[in-house]
Amino acid sequence: MKCIVGLGNPGRKYQKTRHNIGFMVIEELLQRNGWKLDKKKFNGHYSMEFVNQEKIILLQPQTYMNLSGDSVQPMMDFYQIEPENLLVIYDDLDLPTGKIRLRQTGGHGGHNGMRSIIQSLGTKKFNRIRIGIDRPQPGMQVVDYVLSHFSKSDHPLVEESIQRSADACEAWLDKPFQDVMNAYN
Numbered sequence: 338m339k340c341i342v343g344l345g346n347p348g349r350k351y352q353k354t355r356h357n358i359g360f361m362v363i364e365e366l367l368q369r370n371g372w373k374l375d376k377k378k379f380n381g382h383y384s385m386e387f388v389n390q391e392k393i394i395l396l397q398p399q400t401y402m403n404l405s406g407d408s409v410q411p412m413m414d415f416y417q418i419e420p421e422n423l424l425v426i427y428d429d430l431d432l433p434t435g436k437i438r439l440r441q442t443g444g445h446g447g448h449n450g451m452r453s454i455i456q457s458l459g460t461k462k463f464n465r466i467r468i469g470i471d472r473p474q475p476g477m478q479v480v481d482y483v484l485s486h487f488s489k490s491d492h493p494l495v496e497e498s499i500q501r502s503a504d505a506c507e508a509w510l511d512k513p514f515q516d517v518m519n520a521y522n
Contacts, residue, residue, distance in 0.1 A: 340394040340418050341366070341506050342409055344427040344450040346484075347399040355470040356402060356483040358499070359426040362468070363395050365503040379415065380408040388510045394418075405450040406457025413458070420463040424509060426502055427451060428483065432469025435494025437501055439518040440465050464514045466505060468498050 345351065345360030353361070367373060367384065374382040374397060383396040394416065398408030413423065427450055432438060442462045445451035455461050473482035487495050505521045 338392040338394070338416055338418055339422045339424070339510065340396060340409075340413065340416070341509075342396045342398065342405075342423065342425045342454075344402060344405055344425065345397060346401050347397075351484065353486055354484050355428055355487060358428045358468045358470065358495070360397050361499050362426045362466070362502045362506065363397050365499050366395060366506055369503065369507075379412040380404075381412065383412070391510070393510065402450040402453075404453055406453035406455075409454050410457035420458060420460050421514075423458075423463040424466065424506065424514070425451070425454060425463065426466045426468065426506070428470045429467035430470060430472050430479065430483070432467060432471070434469050434471045434487070434491050435498045436469035437498050437505070437521065438467045438469075439505060439514070439521055440467065441514055441518070464509070466502050468502055 343359030343363035345357035351357050372384045372386050374384050376383050376385065380400045381396050381398045383394055386393045396408065396412060398405045400407045427448060429446065431446065441464055444461060445455055473479060501521065505517050508517045508520065
């Protein structure tokens with residue numbers, strides 16, 4: 338069983354903001370495959386699907402970003418999902434807008450959602466897709482920046498990063514993550 342988690346904040350207010358790009362990738366996967374987030378449990382909305390006779394869970398935590406681990410960890414425990422079968426998708430200030438970077442381990446890099454997941458799981462060893470959102474202009478607070486919408490000029494780059502991230506997720510359903518990293522990094 339594999340679990341793909343897109344990080345973001347719940348509610349209309351946060352839709353399509355930089356911090357919700359993980360949610361956007363989950364929504365792309367749902368749309369491509371005709372799936373729905375039809376289950377509510379573990380402080381999240383999720384879908385359970387079968388791909389190549391393997392059970393797949395897609396999860397959008399509804400805990401707000403800083404408490405993402407409060408959704409991910411109970412789900413992983415309940416379904417007995419090992420950390421190597423987890424893929425977390427999230428925004429990254431240290432990458433240019435539109436750039437994606439896949440990793441099998443690492444720290445939280447100051448990202449509170451990842452900090453929460455690492456703390457809840459007790460490990461840094463799980464797969465991740467970091468999607469670049471760039472840094473705010475001088476004088477703008479990081480929290481205001483990540484909770485704002487992308488500029489119109491960024492939309493093509495953002496859309497491309499969502500598509501590539503969804504492609505990488507789908508590739509992971511057939512191949513080892515190391516192979517997916519080699520193809521998408």
